[in-house]
Amino acid sequence: MILAVESKPGQGMTLRGGLQFDHSPVPLVDQERTRLLLEMKNAADFYDLHFAIAEHSGFVRGLFMAMQISAPVLVVFQVEARRVAQVAADRLSLVTQ
Incomplete structure (x- = not known):
């Protein structure tokens, strides 16, 4: 799971995992919204x-x-979230087979 942490007050968010x-x-x-979509996409x-x-x-x-x-x-x-979730679910179903 990607977690957002505040790096400096008022300077935006930094995502653990390389994205800033x-x-x-x-x-x-x-x-x-982008962070949440990336969480869906990269779900373990x-x-x-x-x-x-x-x-x-x-x-x-x-x-x-x-x-x-x-x-x-x-x-x-x-609709955007549904598409991202469907792609992630397809990926996970291939991994678990």
């Missing part, structure tokens, strides 16, 4: 995959309920 978002012009919301097993899916769903639903994104954007984010 420090000093990024990308908004923090998009950074978090089905438990991690389902946890990442639930975490992403809650994050995106929270953005919608807080009126930070519109309904069409919510649908786009959900």
Whole structure:
């Protein structure tokens, strides 16, 4: 599982595992969404995959309920997550066979 840790207050997030978002012009919301999609993509097993899916769903639903994104954007984010999760599930099913 990839964990985000704050490197310096106000300087963005750093992902353990090699990716760094420090000093990024990308908004923090998009950074978090990308981090959650990467958690799905790189899940070590089905438990991690389902946890990442639930975490992403809650994050995106929270953005919608807080009126930070519109309904069409919510649908786009959900479809994107579904595709990433399907690819990860296919990869995991090949590994476990």
